[in-house]
Amino acid sequence: MTTLPARPPLARSSDRVIAGVCSGLALHLGWPVKTVRWGMVLASFAGGAGLVFYAWLWIMVPTADEAARRNTRRPASPIAPAVSRPAAATTDDDGSPTGAAGSGPAGTGATPGAPWFRVRGMRYGKEILLGCGLLLVAGIMIAQLLGVDVSLGTLIPAAAVLGGASIAWMQLDETRRAGLVDKTKADQAGGWGRLAAGLALVVAGVLVMVSGSGSWEQTWLALLASVAVLGGVVLVLLPWALKFWRDLEAERAGRIRETERAEIAAHLHDSVLQTLALIQRRAGNEHDVVRLARAQERELRGWLFQDHGRExxxxxxxxxxxxxxxxxxxxxxxxxxxxxxxxxxxxxxxxxxxxxxxxxxxxxxxxxxxxxxxxxxxxxxxxxxxxxxxxxxxxxxxxxxxxxxxxxxxxxxxxxxxxxxxxxxxxxxxxxxxxxxxxxxxxx
Amino acid sequence: MSTIQGTGGAAARPAKSVRVVIVDDHAIFRSGLKADLDASIHVVGEAATVEQAIAVIAEQRPDVVLLDVHLPGGLGGGGREVIAGSAPLLSATRFLALSVSDAAEDVVAVIRAGARGYVTKTVSGAEITDAVFRVAGGDAVFSPRLAGFVLDAFGTAPADIADDELDKLSARELEVMRLIARGYSYKEVAKELFISIKTVETHVSAVLRKLQLSSRHELTKWAAERRLL
Structure with missing residues (x-):
């Protein structure tokens, strides 16, 4: 750490509050996570610079898992576990993740594991925290601008849109989705609930922003109209979506079949073809041929008709x-x-x-x-x-x-x-x- | 060699020759089998698919059909489907199942469809010839493995008098099945149990009938566990 501090590549960490940008950044820079987070929050008040920066990193920087997957062909380095250690239980982390923002050479930046269990323990608390934070930011902004009374009508909806979008997008995050698959249905329902809430927030925000008035009557009308439009769009797009989904399923099934066929081919190659070659070479010796054929038959039979249910x-x-x-x-x-x-x-x-x-x-x-x-x-x-x-x-x-x-x-x-x-x-x-x-x- | 034993004597063979149709999708196997069969067996037809088989059998009305368990064509039912498609001829034409597969699902499925016996493809030509004559004569042909499946399915405890007679094997039938499973020929079974070969054949046919007709709970369960149903 004297000349050039070796840095872990920039990747979004799974130790997250929103999208893991701050902790990833902290890891990359070697700063305490808290500092980065507060810095980000403070920067948000500077004309929203922090928010923009955060959003930009969220979009551009891959998660540790994505980065790892992208680089699986590279020789494994000891760095990946450091980056994705909190997720090591669920994903295999080989390969060195390379951030979109350019990566430093892989090194020894193995910081101690992030407080994973703490975050896990209050999974829902995190969401509440986020909501409160957003409300707080919105409130502060309102208070700041109340005297001027310029854009109250646009700030609230904008905040709603941003908050809703981030709530909904969190669902899309790869690691989270993978986690959802493992978890119970109740959690999945929660995920859908969050998605719906985010969507509702965004729609409401956009509506208010577009309608440009605080009048409830007008807003309701617009809401009704937009819901009707959304319904129509869904109606039109649903068949396509279903078809797309089915195609996807079919392709997946096809891929599974392909894998199975490859496995069978590999097995036949390893066993049957080898034995057939041996039999041809020993064609003169009847005893050997019979013995080989019997042994191969037994092996193949065991493989084909194995009763997997039995002990x-x-x-x-x-x-x-x-x-x-x-x-x-x-x-x-x-x-x-x-x-x-x-x-x-x-x-x-x-x-x-x-x-x-x-x-x-x-x-x-x-x-x-x-x-x-x-x-x-x-x-x-x-x-x-x-x-x-x-x-x-x-x-x-x-x-x-x-x-x-x-x-x-x-x-x-x-x-x-x-x-x-x-x-x-x-x-x-x-x-x-x-x-x-x-x-x-x-x-x- | 032990897979199927006959009485060994020519006494069991009917005087007239037997007309046979061979159904197998491998041409090499068909020709090999034809060459292996006894001269008194006339192969009157061959088929390679389910449809061909049903057509040839209906046209030739053979005494015995040597039927491969796995066949292409039709609805994918293989040998079972051929037997079902030839149902009206079952009184005159007997089916002997041939298979490379020892899997219970394959064997029991064709037997329950109506085949009179089952031999593996690895047995010698003499043994298949013997099995053909036996089936043509109305008997059942049990290999040790089929006997093992039967004992597995029906259980090894003899029937009480109160039991439905289709649901369990009698003590004597169990003894016969056990000996066949141990590799005894019908002749050896007869000698061991001090009964005539004819009686052994009667017992074996009775077991075959039970295997085909029984809807016993345990048999269903046994079959379901092995995904036969």
Whole structure:
């Protein structure tokens, strides 16, 4: 801060009383916000210079968010968070905002966060404050000019127009509108109310100004006439407005569809096309081709038919994952059918491990498709793993082979379940059963 | 291989050959399927859209229609719409649904529209041939997955006597469905339950009828949860 103080670019802050011009200016200049505000108010008495200056800045200077968005392509700098820190909760602030009034180089002007919560706390109070301020200004002006009695008839309406316009425009401010979307309907109704009030003020002001007389009778007449004219205009323009609105909606829907299509295309490219390329390169190896095709089919199926409403990580998901693993490992198809589902417990974990072992055996020795059926209910979970291999006799399995005895039967028994292996010439079926009694013990 | 098992014997096959129409929008799949089917199956027509299918079926009056679940044309209803459009012929022409999709909405929708069975497109030509003969003979063809859907939809508790008979499966039907879901062929089911293959077929047909006719609350709810209705 010795030679050239690095300044944050000029942008309207979201810590605002009217439009955030003063606080933005204060941030830019490195002055206290209060000083700037009072300066602005005082300048307003100098022939309205402050008001004009304020209005000009309001129109020309973008909000911090707008500026940030405009510069999103620029490399992020540490400056943006400083400018829009109060709004950081609602918007992502990357990029360095550049004010319309020219920006200083990005620097370390990270002033402490503005008193955001204070402003939030008295959101309506702010409006009242503004109204009072406007009234006060109008009153002072009237008092000043009362002796001369030149333009009382124009000053009041002018003040009304200005006040109404600022109330209405505040609704249009980007950050505020974004905020309104998040808030409740009551707040939205409030927004519309403010808009209507602003509009009424402006109309009344313009009327009085144009009619040029303080006579109530004439004003009422003019009001009636203007309301009638406004009504006519609305009537004429409404169809256009509706059409415009519908076009806008259609365009938005189209854009959403476009995004979705792009996502699908990206997915197909990443998965399916890659796999197809792989398959073509391995066309000579039947085993590889089948394995690739199966894996891709499974992946695509999972993506297309995923049931988003369901919890993941349940027993059926785990069994399907185990089946997919076995399929990838050994190349034989493993068809899984599930009925019902259950949340995972430690015993269920053992059940999944035992099923995986059984699937591995079935795929390795059965040599063909393996059928897996899971039925889970409140009472128990049952899994059947069936292959169509030549079958085997459990008694003939050497005692040092732990696959069947330990990993399947022993594991199930240790967790309170049971396992049965039925082998015939037509194939082998492993039946695993896990009663829910263990869960019931854990629950109460 | 396990997706659909037949009785395996030629005994189930009718003596006469079966006339079949293949409805699928992929020409490659149609020709491949034609080559895969048994010589005793005569493909008398092909169609690629809903409109073509309805026209060809009305003209040829085949014994069996091999029907893809997803089809272009019509009102977008796919295979379901073809069955609805051929409603007057349903007594003579049977529909066997073919699909690459295992999604419950696709499968259950065509079954409830009137298809007599469902097989995935990945099964072998011999298995489809067997399924065609089975459907032509008036039986239902259940894959393990379809059996799983049925058990999911009807619940796994057997019916009380007081229940509406359409609303639940009998204890025996449940047993048959469970075994089919486990990958058993009809023959194996018969052996396991000590009943004849004919009895198994009767049970399966009864389940199919319940699936098509039941308006049971739980079935509706089950379908609604999966956006089938």
């Amino acid at each position: 993941s990580g349940q027993l059926s998901d785990r069994i399907k994952a185990a089946a997919a693993e076995v399929e990838d490992l050994l190349g034989n198809a493993v068809e899984v059918v599930t009925v019902g589902d259950a949340a995972m417990t430690e015993a269920h974990e053992a059940l999944v491990q035992a099923s995986r072992e059984a699937m591995l055996n079935a795929s390795r020795h059965g040599g063909g498709t393996v059928s897996v059926y899971l039925e889970a209910s409140d009472g128990q979970a049952e899994i059947f793993i069936k292959d169509r291999g030549p079958g085997f006799e459990l008694g003939n399995v050497p005692s040092d082979r732990l696959g069947v005895r330990e990993s399947i039967i022993g594991r199930m028994k240790r967790h309170g379940g049971s396992a049965a292996i039925l082998s015939t010439d037509d194939g082998t079926e492993v039946r695993l059963r896990l009663p829910a009694a263990e869960n019931a013990e854990g629950k109460p």
